[in-house]
Amino acid sequence: MRGHLTTRDVQSDMFWNTAMETISAADLEALQIKRLKWTLHQTQNVALYRSKLKEAGVAPGDIKTLEDAAKLPFTTKKELQAGYPFGLLAVPLRQIVRIHTTSGTTGKPTVVGYTRGDLESWSELIARNLVMVGLSDEDVFQNAVNYGLFTGGLGFHYGAEKVGMTVVPSATGNTQRQIEMIEDFGVTAIHCTPSYAMHLAEVAESTGAELATLKTGIFGAEPWSESMRSELEGRLGVTAFDSYGLSEMYGPGVAFECPERDGLHIWHDSYLVEIIDPATGEVLGPGERGELVITPLVKEAMPLLRYRTGDITMLMEEDCPCGRGRKIARITGRSDDMLVIRGINVFPSQIEHVLLGLPEVGEQFMVYIDRVKHLDEMTIEVEMSRAGFSGELQDLARIQKHVAGALHNALGLRTTVKLVEPGSLPRFEGKARRIVDRRGAL
Amino acid sequence: MEKSYIIKQISIFSENRPGRLAAVAGALKEAGINIFAFSIAEADGFGVVRALVDRPEDAHRRLTDLGFRVSFTDVIGVKMRDEPGGLSEIAGVLGDAAINIEYAYAYSGRDAAVLILRVDQVEDAIRKILGSGGELLKASTFH
Numbered sequence: 001m002r003g004h005l006t007t008r009d010v011q012s013d014m015f016w017n018t019a020m021e022t023i024s025a026a027d028l029e030a031l032q033i034k035r036l037k038w039t040l041h042q043t044q045n046v047a048l049y050r051s052k053l054k055e056a057g058v059a060p061g062d063i064k065t066l067e068d069a070a071k072l073p074f075t076t077k078k079e080l081q082a083g084y085p086f087g088l089l090a091v092p093l094r095q096i097v098r099i100h101t102t103s104g105t106t107g108k109p110t111v112v113g114y115t116r117g118d119l120e121s122w123s124e125l126i127a128r129n130l131v132m133v134g135l136s137d138e139d140v141f142q143n144a145v146n147y148g149l150f151t152g153g154l155g156f157h158y159g160a161e162k163v164g165m166t167v168v169p170s171a172t173g174n175t176q177r178q179i180e181m182i183e184d185f186g187v188t189a190i191h192c193t194p195s196y197a198m199h200l201a202e203v204a205e206s207t208g209a210e211l212a213t214l215k216t217g218i219f220g221a222e223p224w225s226e227s228m229r230s231e232l233e234g235r236l237g238v239t240a241f242d243s244y245g246l247s248e249m250y251g252p253g254v255a256f257e258c259p260e261r262d263g264l265h266i267w268h269d270s271y272l273v274e275i276i277d278p279a280t281g282e283v284l285g286p287g288e289r290g291e292l293v294i295t296p297l298v299k300e301a302m303p304l305l306r307y308r309t310g311d312i313t314m315l316m317e318e319d320c321p322c323g324r325g326r327k328i329a330r331i332t333g334r335s336d337d338m339l340v341i342r343g344i345n346v347f348p349s350q351i352e353h354v355l356l357g358l359p360e361v362g363e364q365f366m367v368y369i370d371r372v373k374h375l376d377e378m379t380i381e382v383e384m385s386r387a388g389f390s391g392e393l394q395d396l397a398r399i400q401k402h403v404a405g406a407l408h409n410a411l412g413l414r415t416t417v418k419l420v421e422p423g424s425l426p427r428f429e430g431k432a433r434r435i436v437d438r439r440g441a442l
Numbered sequence: 443m444e445k446s447y448i449i450k451q452i453s454i455f456s457e458n459r460p461g462r463l464a465a466v467a468g469a470l471k472e473a474g475i476n477i478f479a480f481s482i483a484e485a486d487g488f489g490v491v492r493a494l495v496d497r498p499e500d501a502h503r504r505l506t507d508l509g510f511r512v513s514f515t516d517v518i519g520v521k522m523r524d525e526p527g528g529l530s531e532i533a534g535v536l537g538d539a540a541i542n543i544e545y546a547y548a549y550s551g552r553d554a555a556v557l558i559l560r561v562d563q564v565e566d567a568i569r570k571i572l573g574s575g576g577e578l579l580k581a582s583t584f585h
């Protein structure tokens with residue numbers, strides 16, 4: 001199985017593994033089925049999955065096609081936490097060569113184990129990503145993320161070494177020193193969180209450092225917007241790429257932007273991807289936004305079945321000009337934030353996206369949900385923008401209608417839009433609490 | 443010639459909630475700006491406060507600094523004769539010329555009632571009203 005993953009293709013510049021990155025639909029399906037069966041087999045070494053399958057009335061042998069995967073039970077983060085520390089491992093500890101943990105912000109952390117094969121597969125995927133964005137053994141790569149239990153450090157480190165890049169394991173902190181390293185070593189590519197990149201840009205500007213050699217920025221581990229992209233690109237002089245991953249799936253490298261920077265390629269030979277309605281669990285088609293569910297196909301130490309990532313995205317409908325497989329959209333939120341209004345799923349990020357596209361209103365908003373005569377009513381308050389006010393009442397009514405129309409298009413839901421004075425809505429630091437659900441209160 | 447009759451009204455976006463009007467009036471008073479006329483137009487949840495003041499530029503700057511959305515609107519002021527039928531006469535003159543009155547509000551001027559009009563073709567309206575013997579206030583009356 002490992003042989004498939006690690007074939008280095010030397011003919012092509014922007015591909016690390018052309019055969020796998022441009023695999024035909026039919027070959028991919030056959031490969032996915034084969035690997036799904038192997039994964040199911042592997043999960044049977046874990047008590048949790050034996051009992052979950054039993055409970056679902058599914059035997060590993062029942063899964064014959066990819067569609068059959070929908071019969072399998074979901075796995076949740078809670079279940080992984082309950083298995084702390086080693087309850088989810090499918091191999092004996094002597095085959096585990098490394099462990100990482102997820103940040104334990106809520107309850108116990110999740111322990112992720114890696115076999116030697118897992119580390120090999122993981123660096124293979126990172127290598128694909130780096131080569132996909134045009135990096136090669138000519139590049140000097142500064143890995144400015146936390147090394148240690150966090151997966152971002154070592155994950156990228158070994159992937160970049162595999163490509164043959166000159167790796168600077170700068171880790172985090174001491175920004176002044178980070179800037180010196182970029183300048184002294186002629187660093188061409190940097191990997192860090194988008195917020196640290198912003199900080200780096202500020203410090204570089206204040207000290208007059210030009211960072212002239214830097215051309216590629218890889219940003220992940222936090223959500224970041226398109227406006228942040230243009231700001232980072234302008235200030236650091238880089239082309240910025242979005243990196244997606246989660247520790248449960250090795251870490252970073254699960255999905256990555258190609259030079260088109262219109263969605264992320266997710267590596268279908270290693271991850272079976274489904275998008276589900278977070279409320280019902282129903283599988284959604286391309287173009288429909290929902291929660292990303294992943295069944296890893298090559299994970300040895302910690303196999304997972306239909307793991308609910310909690311991240312909101314969709315499978316994109318269009319093929320990518322770069323020739324790789326189906327992309328997912330950039331992550332637009334967490335399924336925990338989802339609202340169900342009159343049976344329709346609404347994500348606050350969708351509202352934000354609509355408002356960003358309307359210059360006559362600001363980007364701040366508040367959502368109020370009430371139940372009026374057994375019907376959910378959603379009221380959205382938006383601020384008038386500087387540009388939006390002509391002085392005429394009928395123009396205000398027109399703006400109100402326009403905003404409600406745009407929201408209706410995006411959400412499939414009629415809402416009441418209220419225009420409020422600029423600066424009158426609350427500003428949030430960090431996690432915004434823009435939703436006031438008053439349906440429960442009576 | 444017509445331009446001297448165009449009066450600069452300030453229009454202020456306001457939510458329909460208590461205290462907003464007082465906030466506008468208070469800010470202008472504090473800046474020593476005189477308000478000649480004042481009107482409020484309301485729709486669903488929000489409104490526009492319209493005001494004729496002696497220093498519209500100052501009022502605009504002052505209110506904008508306070509975070510209000512403000513814009514200028516061109517209006518005209520028609521002196522109403524103290525006799526029946528004055529309003530319908532004006533409306534007739536403008537209607538014949540296919541000029542729309544978008545809104546109107548009255549205030550009591552020094553020696554006669556004044557009707558403030560917002561029309562869609564302001565210079566045409568000025569010509570027609572003057573041509574039919576109507577009396578308009580000069581902008582210099584206010585500013």
Ligand SMILES: [Zn+2]
Nearest residue numbers: 258260320322
């Ligand atoms: Zn692509």
